[in-house]
Amino acid sequence: MNAELRAYRSLTAANLKMYLRNPIASSSLFLVLIAILVLTKFLLNGQGPHTRLVVVNASGSAQAAALMKELRAVPSFDVSEASPADARTLLDQGKSDVELAIPDDLGQADGTGRLVPVRLAVTYRAGTAGEASLPLLKGVVETYDERVLGEIPTVSVTASAVHTRIGGAIDFLLPGLVAFNILGSALMLAAGTFANYKATGVLRRLKATGMRSSVFVLAHSTSSFLLGMLQTAGILIVAGLLFTVQLDVLSLFLLLALGYLVFLAMGLAISGWIRDPQRATAVAQTVAFPMIFIALFSAALPSNITSVTRFLPVSYITDGMEHLGEGARLGAIELDLIWLAGWAVALLVAAGRVFRWD
Amino acid sequence: MAPAEAVSEAAADRPAMVVVSDLHKSYGTVHAVRGVSFDVRRGEVFGLLGPNGAGKTTILEMVEGMLPIDRGSVTVDGIDVAVEPARVRRRIGISLQKTAFFERLTLAELLRLFADIYGGRARVDRLLERVGLHEMASRQVKTLSGGEQQRFAVAVALVNDPPLLFLDEPSTGLDPHARRELWELIEFLRLEGRSIVLTTHYMEEAQHLCDRVAILNAGRILALDTPQRLIHRLLATGFRKDVVLQPADLEDVFLQFTGRQLRER
Numbered sequence: 001m002n003a004e005l006r007a008y009r010s011l012t013a014a015n016l017k018m019y020l021r022n023p024i025a026s027s028s029l030f031l032v033l034i035a036i037l038v039l040t041k042f043l044l045n046g047q048g049p050h051t052r053l054v055v056v057n058a059s060g061s062a063q064a065a066a067l068m069k070e071l072r073a074v075p076s077f078d079v080s081e082a083s084p085a086d087a088r089t090l091l092d093q094g095k096s097d098v099e100l101a102i103p104d105d106l107g108q109a110d111g112t113g114r115l116v117p118v119r120l121a122v123t124y125r126a127g128t129a130g131e132a133s134l135p136l137l138k139g140v141v142e143t144y145d146e147r148v149l150g151e152i153p154t155v156s157v158t159a160s161a162v163h164t165r166i167g168g169a170i171d172f173l174l175p176g177l178v179a180f181n182i183l184g185s186a187l188m189l190a191a192g193t194f195a196n197y198k199a200t201g202v203l204r205r206l207k208a209t210g211m212r213s214s215v216f217v218l219a220h221s222t223s224s225f226l227l228g229m230l231q232t233a234g235i236l237i238v239a240g241l242l243f244t245v246q247l248d249v250l251s252l253f254l255l256l257a258l259g260y261l262v263f264l265a266m267g268l269a270i271s272g273w274i275r276d277p278q279r280a281t282a283v284a285q286t287v288a289f290p291m292i293f294i295a296l297f298s299a300a301l302p303s304n305i306t307s308v309t310r311f312l313p314v315s316y317i318t319d320g321m322e323h324l325g326e327g328a329r330l331g332a333i334e335l336d337l338i339w340l341a342g343w344a345v346a347l348l349v350a351a352g353r354v355f356r357w358d
Numbered sequence: 359m360a361p362a363e364a365v366s367e368a369a370a371d372r373p374a375m376v377v378v379s380d381l382h383k384s385y386g387t388v389h390a391v392r393g394v395s396f397d398v399r400r401g402e403v404f405g406l407l408g409p410n411g412a413g414k415t416t417i418l419e420m421v422e423g424m425l426p427i428d429r430g431s432v433t434v435d436g437i438d439v440a441v442e443p444a445r446v447r448r449r450i451g452i453s454l455q456k457t458a459f460f461e462r463l464t465l466a467e468l469l470r471l472f473a474d475i476y477g478g479r480a481r482v483d484r485l486l487e488r489v490g491l492h493e494m495a496s497r498q499v500k501t502l503s504g505g506e507q508q509r510f511a512v513a514v515a516l517v518n519d520p521p522l523l524f525l526d527e528p529s530t531g532l533d534p535h536a537r538r539e540l541w542e543l544i545e546f547l548r549l550e551g552r553s554i555v556l557t558t559h560y561m562e563e564a565q566h567l568c569d570r571v572a573i574l575n576a577g578r579i580l581a582l583d584t585p586q587r588l589i590h591r592l593l594a595t596g597f598r599k600d601v602v603l604q605p606a607d608l609e610d611v612f613l614q615f616t617g618r619q620l621r622e623r
Contacts, residue, residue: 003477010474014463021462201458205514208424208454209475210447 007211008219015223029184030231033177034238040173041242051133052078052096054087061107063115063149070144071100074136091123091162097130098137099123106155115154126161134159174239175321176297178232178256179314183288185228186260190220190267191284195277198358207357217355221264228260229253251320251330258340259317265347266313272355294318313343372399375522375553376421381430383416383577390416392577393430398555400521403548405564406557408574414557415455415526417574421555422524423447434522448476451515455526455557457507459499465510466495469517476518489513489543505536512543523547525556529563534609535616541567 019026053071057064072079082090090096101121110116120141124130138157145155197203206216236252267284274280291314294301301309309315320336376398383391391413398404406414419425421432423443432439434446459468466482473480486492489509491502499507508528515523525544529537537560544567548554558564564571565585572582581588 006477007475010471014460014467014471017467018460018462201454201456202460204424205454205457205459206475208422208447208452209472209518210423210444211475212444 004212004215008215008222011216011219012222012226015220016226019223019227026189026227027231029188030181030234033181033235036173036177037235037238037242050076050078051098051130051136052080053098053100053133053137054080054082054090054096056084056087056099056101057081058104059102059106063107064102066148067102067106067141067144070140070148074140076133076136088123091125094125097125098133100137114152115149117154117156120155120157122157122159124159124161131161174235174243175318177239178235178321179259179317180292181231181235182228182256182259182317183263183292183314185231186224186263187267187270187284187288190224190264191271191280193220193224194268194271195280198271198275198280198356199277201358204358213355213357214352217268217352221261221268224264225257225260228264229257232256232260248324248329251328251333252324254330254337255317255320255324255333255340258337258344259313261344262313262340262347265344265351268351269347269354272351275356275358311339313340316340316343372401374398375400375402375435376404376555377431377433378417378421379431381417381420381432382428383413383420383425384428390577391420394572394574394577394579395430396572396579396582398522398553399569400553401548401551402569403544403554403556403567405568405571406555406574407559407561407564407571408557409559411576412574413577414574416577418524418526418555418557422450422452424452448518449520449522451518451520451523453508453511453515453523453525453528455530457511457514459510459514461500462498464496464498465491465513468499469513472514472517478518480517485513485516488516488546490539503536505532505539508532508536508540509543512540512547516547520552522553523555525554527557527559529558529560534612537563538613 055068055071057068068079068081071077080096084101087096087099087101091099099122101123103118103120105116106118108116122134122137124134138159141155141157145153149155194203203216207213266287270284270287271277271280274283291312294309294312294314306315310319316336316339320333320340323332323336374397378397379395381391381394382389394413394417396404406417408414416425420427421434421439423434423439423446427440435449437446437449439446460471463471465486469482469485470480482495483492486495489512491506491510491513494502494506499510502510512523512525512528515525528544529540532540541563544554544556548567556567568585570582570584571588572579573588574580581591583591
């Protein structure tokens with residue numbers, strides 16, 4: 001095996017081993033973020049997934065009232081009534097997940113005394129609890145049709161999706177948490193570890209072997225990348241178990257991988273450029289904290305600020321994550337990926353140029 | 359005759375492993391090394407002696423290819439250090455003045471890692487046995503004593519089986535026991551035929567170990583010869599010590615109480 005490849009492989013394995021043997025340093029942020037997800041689940045959403053169902057009831061019949069009663073009997077449905085205009089507004093604003101329209105002819109009979117067939121229109125927000133609750137909603141309507149209206153099928157359901165930029169709590173929170181983890185793991189850990197290696201003389205001892213700096217940087221990047229991706233996968237798995245999160249995995253991987261590379265290169269550039277390890281850590285924190293703020297509160301920032309911050313790499317990650325959270329595919333986040341790739345290349349080149357062993 | 363003296367006579371005729379010519383180094387306005395020239399022969403232990411700030415470490419690091427050379431030339435085993443510093447570093451063994459290793463890796467893991475970096479075979483047991491740490495293979499560096507850490511640093515410097523070793527103040531901060539153990543190790547490495555360049559503050563250490571020494575001050579070599587010849591030269595000037603040497607000193611008392619066998623091994 002080529003000597004440099006062997007050195008790269010061995011250094012990568014050694015780095016991973018050290019991360020695993022120091023879980024407090026390498027995984028405390030990850031564990032905090034998992035805890036935030038769990039707390040969000042139990043504090044904000046209650047014990048199980050709930051669907052906010054808004055009914056537009058145009059029928060005053062007893063059959064319509066019976067349907068409302070059936071819907072309200074489902075524990076996971078939070079049922080309310082609204083006018084057609086209000087119901088659409090609630091859906092658009094992300095304040096409801098599903099809209100159900102009961103037509104005015106439900107319960108009306110034809111000339112032979114049989115109930116006229118009716119179609120219930122269901123509109124749901126893509127990629128939310130509303131989409132996941134569709135089978136349950138259809139099941140409730142079928143049971144109602146058979147039990148209340150008789151054996152002849154009378155009611156059918158048509159469903160259509162709406163794509164909206166506003167999600168539930170998890171849609172707001174998850175992109176920020178993932179970006180936070182990437183920032184913490186890649187930028188802070190890379191900068192901190194490098195600073196520590198420099199301060200203690202570990203890098204100097206490695207330099208004494210005649211090893212090329214690119215081999216060390218690549219090994220360090222690979223091990224950090226593997227750790228970061230593993231932690232990000234952990235966050236997404238936990239989020240998937242606790243909430244209704246439907247994401248395009250390939251797009252997500254590309255987005256997070258590029259995002260990770262950007263911040264890793266940023267961390268390497270900072271710690272490679274600044275000789276003093278304490279200053280390197282301080283600068284990394286100065287760079288990281290505003291971006292963490294932007295990642296978590298991008299939706300709440302005023303437009304004059306976002307017109308500037310939208311060009312920061314963290315904005316492309318949160319923007320891409322929001323799109324993916326709404327069920328978008330690779331094509332919808334192409335621009336985010338291109339910008340992140342540009343940032344990654346620029347920062348990796350910069351990191352390579354300013355790297356110093358001591 | 360001191361142990362080093364016997365070897366120095368034999369080493370005198372050997373070809374040079376290191377050739378340093380008119381070496382200069384400045385840090386801003388400070389001219390730290392001012393035209394230093396010397397050579398180190400194969401199988402020789404060569405000492406750089408001097409007070410703090412004399413330029414010992416700066417010279418050593420330029421010769422090792424760790425520090426850029428401002429002016430002058432250095433060849434190591436025929437390789438021009440200024441042209442191929444990384445190639446030189448791959449052929450030599452280095453124990454830095456302040457050596458640090460990855461935390462949370464064991465001694466065995468570190469030796470395997472360095473063997474992989476050099477692209478060689480890891481002879482973990484043999485290396486650890488040679489420096490007397492064979493029973494500590496699964497321990498981490500931070501759990502070792504100062505002397506053990508220095509011996510481990512030498513073990514790492516031997517991973518690539520180098521013909522030339524650089525030891526920068528290897529015994530600084532060590533107690534007499536640990537220092538004696540390190541001396542024994544260096545003598546053993548000399549017997550294996552390796553060239554060794556070391557810096558030290560301790561004259562007793564230099565006299566005991568070195569075939570030749572260069573005495574430095576303010577970036578210049580003031581004297582360069584075998585310890586015995588340097589002493590004779592001083593005596594020839596009429597120099598005499600005012601004190602009568604004691605047959606034993608406090609260090610001997612210390613060793614007597616804490617482990618005389620180390621000296622007698």
